[in-house]
Amino acid sequence: MTSSNRVRLTGVAEQTFGTTPNTPRMRTQRVTSIGLSKKTTYADPNVIRADRMNGDPIPVGQSNDGNIGIEWHFPPAGSLLRSEIQSAFCAAFVETPSRDNDGTADSVITDIGTVANAITFTTGAAFVVGHLILNTGFGVAGNNGLFPVTTGGATSLVSTGAFTTPETAPPATARTKVVGFQxxxxxxxxxxxxxxxxxxxxxxxxxxxxxxxxxxxxxxxxxxxxxxxxxxxxxxxxxxxxxxxxxxxxxxxxxxxxxxxxxxxxxGDMIKNGVDKYGITCERGYMGQTVPTYIAQNGMRVNTLEFGGQAKGVATGSIAFVGMKGTVTTTSLDASPDAEPSEADYQTLAFSAHCGRVGYGGAALGSPNWAKAIKFTINNNLRPIEATSDGDSTAPGPVDVQDGSFDVAVELDTFFGSKAVLDDIENGIARAINTRLYRDKRAMIWEAPRITPREGDPTVGGKNQDVMLPVRGTASYDSVTGAQLILNLLEYAEE
Missing domain, CATH: 2.40.30 (Elongation Factor Tu (Ef-tu); domain 3)
Known part of the structure; x- marks a missing residue:
């Protein structure tokens, strides 16, 4: 038997869409359900037999799709969730400069403090004067914390009066990340x-x-x-x-x-919707079996992604994929995948407790039209491209996954305290809608900068109930930001 409590979901971002990287570094994901599906498609024979019986069904192809359920947490750099967000937005995050030893000591960050107040590292995006960096994971406590950059550069930086104890081989956990300016x-x-x-x-x-x-x-x-x-x-x-x-x-x-x-x-880092194609290879591992079965699926693009929640509720969501090919084996793509983001370090977000704002039209929603629930839904309208031959008769799956329009729906439930929001629905007035969740000095801000509320009518379900206004809107192009949906991730912020 196989227990759901022993199923592991891992994945890796594909550098070339539809191709699993060689010796991939798989990342484990925190999920609440796994509904991924690899199916062989069959056709029934139409041969007429005098004995009225049928021949065997004919395998004609393969489909790979399905969904997963999640509880939202801050998605750290390198996590599978962050790769899924990029696939959903069809764009890459614009990230602040950073350096990370990422599991290998003295590899990217090669010294701190040997040259007075300086960090040296391999080349990359430059740090500039005024940047505020957050150091974490260094072996000397005094080398961790917030520091202003006083001399920038692509291979080193200086923060005057900092890093008084040298580390000539910074540990595998050492990380330097721009989190602001000063x-x-x-x-x-x-x-x-x-x-x-x-x-x-x-x-x-x-x-x-x-x-x-x-x-x-x-x-x-x-x-x-x-x-x-x-x-x-x-x-x-x-x-x-x-x-x-x-x-x-x-x-x-x-x-x-x-x-x-x-x-x-x-x-912090920011992503806006775009037109690029980002694929993921997913693997389910049924670890409770004596010899575990692994089902890998490549060319998986995020078709729909949901983020939302309601008052005194956990921030939840689902991610649905459309993909290309799958295999079933007893050998994992990565026998020792990276662990999922720690629940202690990256705790689940919740509305009410961690929601600092639900914004509407540039202002925070409050009395008398408090927000009770909010949800953003991305739909990429993906479709698999089927061909008569893809050169692989052993796994004849789709040859590509093509996208359609980038649709964003927003659901906002408010208490009906005045007719202000209802007027926007009646008159088709476009507004920005956003929400900010903040926990452990990390922030996640979802924003549809131009939403036209299309539906909504005050509902009366019965006596002794609050009258609610369920607002339903769709996003359109916003000329100020050049986007329909924006996600900001602040790795560190002080309130």
Whole structure:
């Protein structure tokens, strides 16, 4: 017998769509259900027999598809969930510069502190002056934490007054990641339209329209004296050297010169929907068997992806795939796959407890139209491409998986406290809808920047019940952000 508690799901991003990498490094995924399917398709013979009996069914091809259920957590770099998000968005994350030894000591980050205040590493995206880095996993406690970059570079960086104890061979867990930026004393100010600087150049930091930021760090030295300026906001226009225009600012936003403050601002990785093809090879391992069976499926693209939840509920979702080919063997693609993201380090997110905002039309939904539930659904309208021959008679599956339109549906359930949202439905007024979940100093922000509410009517289910307004809308192209759906992932932010 095989127990569901002993089934393992692993996967790897394909460098070439439809081709499983050689000796793949598989990643285990946290799931609540596995409904993947590899099926041989049969046709019945139509031969007429005098004895009224039938011949054997004829195998004519193969299909690979299905879905998985998940509880949402922050998807760390390299995780299978992050690869699935890229497949769903048909785009890659635009990531802040980072270096990661990723399991092999002294491989990417090769030294810290031997040269005073410096980290050396292999070449990659450059760190620049003003970047705020987060160091984790170093062997010396004092080498971990937040540090401002005072001298940048592609193979080294300097943070003055830091890294006092050298590590000549940083451990396998060592990681350096840009999580924000920091001005010098008195340099960053809050203006009527966002942030300004005198010395720090906003155009060099990797900031983009549609990116969410958190202004203000922990401790009075790193935040504005005016509490209304230490908030979450969205970049609303291409940065200039000295100005960062913001929207989604609260009504209490005001100006503050930042005198004597080294203001910290946090930002992270961002993905917008695109047109690129990202495939995944998935493998189910039935580990409870004496000799485990492994079912691998390649060329798996994410067709639909859901993210959402309701008040006092876990953030849940499902991911449905359309793929190419599958095999059944007793040999795993990777006998020792990477473990799934630790539940202790990457805890499940929940609405109410970890939801800092549900935004509608640039403002947070609140009294009297509080949000009770929200869900975003991506549909790529994928279709398998079948051919008479694909050169592999042993596993004649689809030769490609083609996409259709990128459809985004948003479901927003609000308490019917006024007719403000209902008016938008009646008049077809497009609004932005977003939600932010924050836990353990990590943030995930989903946003459809232009949603037209198409359906919604106040419902009365019976006595002693709240009247709800279930809003149903679809996303369209937003000229400001150039996207229909945006996901921001902040690996570290201080509230």
């Amino acid at each position: 001005g010098t004393s008195g340099d960053i100010a809050a203006t009527a339209t966002g942030l300004s600087s005198t010395t720090l150049n906003f155009t060099t930091l990797g900031l983009a329209v549609g990116q969410w930021i958190k202004i203000g760090g922990t401790g009075s030295a790193f935040r504005f004296a005016t509490s209304a300026c230490n908030v979450w906001a969205r970049i609303a226009a291409t940065p200039t050297a000295t100005a960062l225009k913001l929207d989604n600012l609260p009504p209490s936003w005001t100006t503050d010169t930042g005198t004597g403050k080294t203001i910290r601002v946090f930002f």
